[in-house]
Amino acid sequence: MELRSDGSPLGPNEVWMSEVGARDRTPEESASNAALVARAVAGEPGAFEQLMVGNERRVLTLAWRLMGRMDEAQDAAQEVFLRAFRYLHRFDGRKPLTPWLMRITVNVCRDLGRKRQSLPTTFSAMDKPPAESAAMGPAGNPHEELAADERRQMLWVALDRLPAKERAAIVLRDLEGLSTEEVAALLKSSQATVRSQISSARLKIRKDIERMKGTMP
């Protein structure tokens, strides 16, 4: 069991908060991160910018996967960093910053999602980033690349059709690569609930993909 510095056991949320992001960090990195947070709280210019630069890609990517639109994801990411700056003094610098920022991102996206709930949203090709990698097809083959792009579009549409809670769970589990336990902690939910949401989302996505395959030439 993990313990706090005063000897008391960590809660379930704190366990993952201390694990996620810390997995790839050395003690020196943790110490420098804590020092950077302390300097940012003390108002040193540039310290927060450094923290932001180190985490902006992860925050914006998560926001984009949760919101589905790049313009809304940018708005969400801005709000995330402004909130983080405002309340950075409440953050325990001994812990990794990334999980804290991810939690803020989920909250901000949920708030923004509620506001736009009445508006119909669809994923359009403009919202997708350029295919920077050739993960879907071998480079140089236009037919394969086209097919890969169509599959990508299909997947985004399937994700967009999911209810917000199921989409958040599947994005965090399958796209962000967090464990079920970590997802549950981040969404402030039970592991059983998260498993149910993930299961339902995966079955719906499979169904959507099969249906769209049938309509594709």
Add this chain to the structure above:
Amino acid sequence: MKCSRASRLLALYVEGDLQDSQCGPLDDHLRECGDCRNLAAELVESQALVKSLRSDAVPEAALSSVRRQVLPGIARIDNSHNWGLRVERALMSRFRPRYAMTAIAAILVVSGVFVSGIVWRTGSESIPVAEVIQPVQEAVPPSVDVERQLPDPEALEIVVETPVQSRPLADLASEASEVAVATPTLLEPRELPVVDPPAIDSPNRGPTPPIVVKLVTDDPNVIIYWLIDSEQGDGV
């Protein structure tokens, strides 16, 4: 195991999210059910597609756009005069969060008690002032009612004054308290003096001051002032 239940478990099984205790029965079912084996294969394929989205990266332009928007916003927050946040930040940066939060809570409680004490004290001090002014302001009922309220008509002294200038009610109130202290004994009844009304048709008549009638009773705490607007012609 029914196929409907097996399908829900399969969605977790393909990614290793299923608990160990549930894997055995599901394996048994998969050995028997071809449809569920097909479903498992399709789920593996769709999951591979979903995970391929991990490679989609956000464009650099979007990142720099966020940075351009956030940094001026941070400067605005830094320069704002949010003293509550500043105090909280100063405390949290010097002490461990748990102790700082305790200190903030203690400060809030103490300041709340202090402010509520001031409000209570201010409120209790204002009550006697209102009690002095109130009878003076209400001293305008008709004469019949005044006589009816008096405890003893024999012990009534009515003094009619025609002040040159009207005085504020607060002065009248203080004067009333002085009179009440100075004449605590029973007064002899006497005749009411007749007051000549001002000449109504006088051409050079200016604004006529109101007539103040002071009713002194045998009760030192009860003194009634009656303000009469002589221009309206109402008699006593």
